Amino acid sequence: MFLEATKRRNPELIDAAVKLHQEGAILPDTYILDLDSIVQNAKVLKKKADEAGIELFYMTKQIGRNPLVSEAIKNAGIDNAVVVDFKEALVMMDNNLPIGNVGHLVQVPTRLLKKVVAYGPKFMTVFSKEMLERINEAAKEANKVQKILLKVIEPTDEIYEGQFGGFRLNELADLAKLAKGLEHIEISGITSFPCFLFDGVSELKPTNNIQTIEKATAILSDNGINISELNIPSATCSKTIPLIQGIGGTQGEPGHALTGTTPLHAKMDLEEIPSMLYVSEISHNLDGKAYLYGGGYYRRGHMENLLVVNEANEKFSDTVETFGNDSIDYYLTSTHNHAVGSTVLAAFRTQIFVTRSDVAVVSGISTGQPKVEGIYNSLGNLIRR
Missing domain, CATH: 3.20.20.10 (Alanine racemase)
Structure with a gap:
């Protein structure tokens, strides 16, 4: 839903996600939050709201109730x-x-x-x-x-x-x-x-x-x-x-606007830029299809496009097969085989707090020096720094 926009408008986030996964800094079933871009989005929203005389309250459920990001949004003016x-x-x-x-x-x-x-x-x-x-x-x-x-x-x-x-x-x-x-x-x-x-x-x-x-x-x-x-x-x-x-x-x-993922952002380029990616990994192949680790599926998320990056940094576009609401997303299925261990990236509308995913808050992406500030669970609790 937002993958092509992320490639075009925030390619540094793509590069950082691949790097952090392949270095082992993050595991599959992790959402990466680009802290620099979220702060910039918050400043854009604050400026627009001040001009219109509107008071803003920021929403965090979609990013897993994350307190570190919340503090950064507050410091940005909301x-x-x-x-x-x-x-x-x-x-x-x-x-x-x-x-x-x-x-x-x-x-x-x-x-x-x-x-x-x-x-x-x-x-x-x-x-x-x-x-x-x-x-x-x-x-x-x-x-x-x-x-x-x-x-x-x-x-x-x-x-x-x-x-x-x-x-x-x-x-x-x-x-x-x-x-x-x-x-x-x-x-x-x-x-x-x-x-x-x-x-x-x-x-x-x-x-x-x-x-x-x-x-x-x-x-x-x-x-x-x-x-x-x-x-x-x-x-x-x-x-x-x-x-x-x-x-x-x-x-x-504003909630999804902070990560550039409202429905409008899927159709047009607005001032807020995409600031969130879902990271997984190819587990195995079967009958011409690859299976990636799940856990972050959200039934209203319109998850569709995938970017698969193997360990030689070769990139492949693919799609994820439709997943029914009557099953647990232990794995999601792509339509083609891929090398086991490859990084899988997706960008779609989510509500992290209803998933079982991890959340990696990453600073420095905008300068090419990504740093994991903390790994949290989907409910805002710190797992490790």
Whole structure:
């Protein structure tokens, strides 16, 4: 999906991946993160957002909740993380990284609320009045007022399986009355997901979710709740930040843009450059096909093209065969034989945190002096330096 763009726009990453694998610095089933390029992408996004008056929260689930990369993104100017679930929140908290938004897509569990509220996230996203009341209690104990984003949902909205939750529009008037009696929360904004979807050609188009957000804002305003924040996530990147601004949004959440791997990056060259590669190795051949070590397969990743580099540095293009969702990816299959031990490179849309892959954070690629800063597991835990 992104391999040709990576060859063209970041060939140093290709060279570094082959070198590190063939030297034994990294093993098969490893994602390489090009730290220099990710930092540059973060600076591009920050500049675009500042020009548009949009606040950004960076997302790390797609890069395996990596704390080292998170620190670098923060130092590049995007101060706060958005955490997709409470486990990602704990990674940020363990590494003293500021949290901009927690609770969307997964709310904080009841028995973790006190710890999270006391840590000081800028916003917490809420799906239910019971959660609102419990956050109020935790904030009272912490002697603070917690800012809240309400997730809203209507039957006509675009919602992925496994992500259902939110307030219906006809609940908001009563919710406003409840909120006015809770002294330790402040309803500051509205959110939904996804607010944009790729048309498969060249554009991200607004979903009906945005209309729901606009209606929710009006209802709450009519009931005495001033909404100052519109959190508009989905494929936030240099090209879509103006779209967020155009519909009155105030917050975006770049994730794949940090590695140059949004759906738009597969179709066009944007300011962000490709900064992530999947590295494997040919294990064996059988019946005219080669088998490479798996572990990093993501069913929505559109993994297709492969670059195979043998130990004589000869390069071969190939494709990976379609892999069913009913099997474990112990191996993936290429369509041709290749020398055992050869390096295999791929670049596709992934969510590292749902794989069993390793993550190598590599600096110095842009200067031709790659250095492995650390090897992490897919959940952000350091394995070795």
